[in-house]
Amino acid sequence: MDTQLFKKAYSLIKNANSILIVTHENPDGDAVASVCLMAEIAKQVKKTYWLYCHNSLNYQNEFLPHLDEFKNYYDNFNFDLIVTLDCGSVERTKLEKEITKRRADQLVLEIDHHPRARAYANLEVRDSTAAATTEILYHFLKINKIKINKNLADCVLTGILTDTDNFLYPSTSPETINIASEMLAAGARLPQIMENTWRNKSIGSMKAWGKALTRLKINPKYNFGFTVLEAEDVPPEITEEELEGMAGFLSNLNGVNAIMLLREMPDGTIKGSLRATKPNINIARLAATLGGGGHAKAAGFSINGKLEKTENGWRIV
Numbered sequence: 341m342d343t344q345l346f347k348k349a350y351s352l353i354k355n356a357n358s359i360l361i362v363t364h365e366n367p368d369g370d371a372v373a374s375v376c377l378m379a380e381i382a383k384q385v386k387k388t389y390w391l392y393c394h395n396s397l398n399y400q401n402e403f404l405p406h407l408d409e410f411k412n413y414y415d416n417f418n419f420d421l422i423v424t425l426d427c428g429s430v431e432r433t434k435l436e437k438e439i440t441k442r443r444a445d446q447l448v449l450e451i452d453h454h455p456r457a458r459a460y461a462n463l464e465v466r467d468s469t470a471a472a473t474t475e476i477l478y479h480f481l482k483i484n485k486i487k488i489n490k491n492l493a494d495c496v497l498t499g500i501l502t503d504t505d506n507f508l509y510p511s512t513s514p515e516t517i518n519i520a521s522e523m524l525a526a527g528a529r530l531p532q533i534m535e536n537t538w539r540n541k542s543i544g545s546m547k548a549w550g551k552a553l554t555r556l557k558i559n560p561k562y563n564f565g566f567t568v569l570e571a572e573d574v575p576p577e578i579t580e581e582e583l584e585g586m587a588g589f590l591s592n593l594n595g596v597n598a599i600m601l602l603r604e605m606p607d608g609t610i611k612g613s614l615r616a617t618k619p620n621i622n623i624a625r626l627a628a629t630l631g632g633g634g635h636a637k638a639a640g641f642s643i644n645g646k647l648e649k650t651e652n653g654w655r656i657v
């Protein structure tokens with residue numbers, strides 16, 4: 341990637357007074373770790389910053405730096421720099437109006453590894469071949485000669501592990517593994533990361549996983565695996581963090597082209613998670629026809645509706 345772009349990005353940060361650091365709604369490990377990493381940089385260069393995510397986080401431990409600083413609101417939108425991380429589209433920040441209707445002196449820096457939906461940033465650092473946004477941020481650190489301390493190493497490794505499902509996805513490149521190795525050598529705490537991202541399941545959430553597994557079916561026409569979770573299958577004490585990785589796990593189903601998990605959310609929407617398991621299948625196109633997006637092998641969408649059981653399956657009403 342263009343080293344000038346990374347240098348420009350760093351000067352935007354160094355020239356800012358107050359920075360809003362944002363990621364997407366229903367954040368995954370890469371989203372959260374990217375924000376934590378950017379907060380660490382902002383702190384190092386002594387900037388005022390605000391960490392924003394539409395949802396509140398439920399991590400049990402402070403296994404990444406700045407996790408306790410996340411807010412799901414802002415006081416006033418007077419930031420002179422907005423950094424969006426891992427968002428895919430401006431809509432997924434849930435600050436679409438604020439960002440697209442910002443004042444001319446409010447700049448947006450976008451760092452992302454999703455294909456671009458529509459341009460909205462003043463400076464875009466995008467690499468859709470990167471396995472994780474934190475993989476791009478690793479290059480940001482290297483090119484700008486920022487020393488990778490334990491905190492930064494934890495962030496980079498967390499994003500890589502969660503977005504590749506522990507190196508399961510084909511987005512894992514030789515470079516991805518080299519970076520992960522370098523992060524371990526730099527002091528990243530692998531056991532703590534695993535305890536908090538993967539081995540974080542309560543018995544209640546394991547049972548919710550069990551419900552999705554029990555209902556798994558294959559559509560023979562398209563050789564497509566699918567399952568559903570109704571709202572009542574997920575008791576309120578189960579956190580989103582405990583359900584992360586479910587679609588990835590379902591994609592271990594042997595022989596199908598792709599899988600889909602439909603989840604009825606308490607807010608009256610249905611969240612669809614899609615995973616392609618064959619090299620020639622691009623699941624992002626199906627997600628896009630349903631108003632969503634993502635990568636060729638992992639994509640998602642959200643629609644309004646409820647799930648209703650029918651004689652031979654499920655339908656959305």
Ligand SMILES: [Mn+2]
Pocket residue numbers: 370371426453471472473503
């Ligand atoms: Mn990501």
